[in-house]
Amino acid sequence: MSILVVGSVALDTVKTPFGSVEDALGGAAVYFSAAASCFAPVNLVGVVGDDFDPSQLEFLRQKNVDLRGLETKLGKTFRWGGIYHDDMNTRDTTFTRLNVFESFQPKIPEAYRDSKYIFLANIAPKLQLDVLNQVNSPELVALDTMNYWIEGSLPDLQQVLRSVDVLLVNDSEAEQLSGESNLVKAARKIQAMGPRVIIIKKGEHGAMMFSDAAVFWAPAYPLEALVDPTGAGDTFAGGFMGYLAGSGGLSSESFRRALIYGSAMASFCVEKFSLQRVQEVSGDEIRSRFNEFWQMTQFEPAKESY
Ligand code: AMP
Secondary structure (H helix, E strand, O other): OOEEEEOOOEEEEEEEOOEEEEEEEEOHHHHHHHHHOOOOOEEEEEEEEOOOOHHHHHHHHHOOEEEEEEEEEOOOOOEEEEEEOOOOOOEEEEEEEOHHHHHOOOOOOHHHOOOOEEEEOOOOHHHHHHHHHHOOOOOEEEEEOOHHHHHHOHHHHHHHHOOOOEEEEEHHHHHHHHOOOOHHHHHHHHHOOOOOEEEEEOHHHOEEEEOOOOEEEEOOOOOOOOOOOOOHHHHHHHHHHHHHHHHOOOOHHHHHHHHHHHHHHHHHHOOOOOOHHHHHOOHHHHHHHHHHHHHHHOOOOOOOOO
16 A cells, blocks of 8 residues: 655755765655655655756655655755764754745645555644645554644644644654653653554664553664664654555554564664665565564563562
């Protein structure tokens, strides 16, 4: 089943302790599509300026990403800059130039309106609502947001959350949205706002998934060389939604496997700058990393009683 993603297509200027890139391909919708298309077809809706070289997205087309929803407008493409601190867990945004993204009004092509799986990447909650008003009857809607919208557009965010099944946020966003520093309490409060599944990402400490039934935790893959964390969150979302759409299952077991596929895809993303690693990753590599996660977290119940 295909997935609809709506979000940024960007040119990123990023500096980490391991090097830097300027105007490299990025954007939430691109990271998401690159990862999700390893599992299922993707329909992308976004906007670029007339300075954007469309051949940069050829690899997505070859991975079964439909780009008919990508508009080209007169003007410059959205640009974002970030610089990572030595711990690689924290970063400063050096600039955000919205350019053509500032007047982005997502238009969902007729051919995408029956998409059953929807990922609303980090854009204004009003626009996320607008997207939901243009689709027919989705089976699973997931949403990402950020501090900026929690601070500045809370009523709109609360409105769209009522129609969302899965919320993906990091720990500081969960805290800010709920007013709770304890993540278990935070997740329960956010569930009361609408989404039945809350995924809280904790960078190098993995991701926690809260559903009605239980809490499930996926560790982050223990990497020796983390080169560029940009896009890890969107790549995680791509692996998560991609697996669910590709397998067609929405059981609690499917959600658990999806969380591991999300973590596996994010672990590839951070190994190289920009989209380089996610672009080249093979099905065999994904399967073997998934199995490594399984092995890392397996243990036998104790036979002794203490
Ligand atoms: P992440 O590292 O998962 O937060 O995602 C980083 C990606 O999000 C980069 O490729 C940026 O181009 C994009 N991005 C950064 N700020 C924004 C924003 N305000 N709206 C939409 N996309 C953004």
